[in-house]
Amino acid sequence: MKLLESGEMYLETVYVLSKELTTVRAIDICDYRGVSKPSVSRAVGLLKEGGYLNVGADGGLTLTEIGISVAEKIYERHTVLTKCLVSIGVPEDIASEDACKIEHVISDETFSAIKNKFK
Numbered sequence: 001m002k003l004l005e006s007g008e009m010y011l012e013t014v015y016v017l018s019k020e021l022t023t024v025r026a027i028d029i030c031d032y033r034g035v036s037k038p039s040v041s042r043a044v045g046l047l048k049e050g051g052y053l054n055v056g057a058d059g060g061l062t063l064t065e066i067g068i069s070v071a072e073k074i075y076e077r078h079t080v081l082t083k084c085l086v087s088i089g090v091p092e093d094i095a096s097e098d099a100c101k102i103e104h105v106i107s108d109e110t111f112s113a114i115k116n117k118f119k
Helices: 005-020 026-033 037-049 065-087 092-102 108-117
Strands: 053-055 061-063
Touching: 005 026, 005 037, 005 061, 005 065, 026 037, 037 053, 061 065, 065 092, 065 108
Parallel strands: none
Antiparallel strands: 053 061
C-alpha cells in the first residue's frame, strides 16, 4: 500500500502523541490535528489495513514496525526542515508549517544533503 501525504501525517501524529501519552486514541488525533472523528476513523482503518497501525481492544492505537519506520522518517524530515528554515530567518510557526508541506515531497537525496548541511 502506497501511503499518501495524509497517511504519513496520521502516522507522524500517532508517533508524536505516543511520546506524550500512555495510550493514543482516535480522539487524541482529532484534537491534535483539528480533524473530525470520521476522518480519523477512515484513516485509522486504512492504516490498519496497510499494516502500519494496530488498534487494541481498548481502542488504543500503536504503530507497527513499518509504521514506526515511516513515522520516524517523516518526523525527522519535519524537525530538520523546520530547523533549516528557522536558521535562514523564517519565523518558527511558518517554518513548521512549510516543513510539513515539504517533508512529503522532498527526495531522499535532497533531504540527505540538507540534513548534512544543517547538522
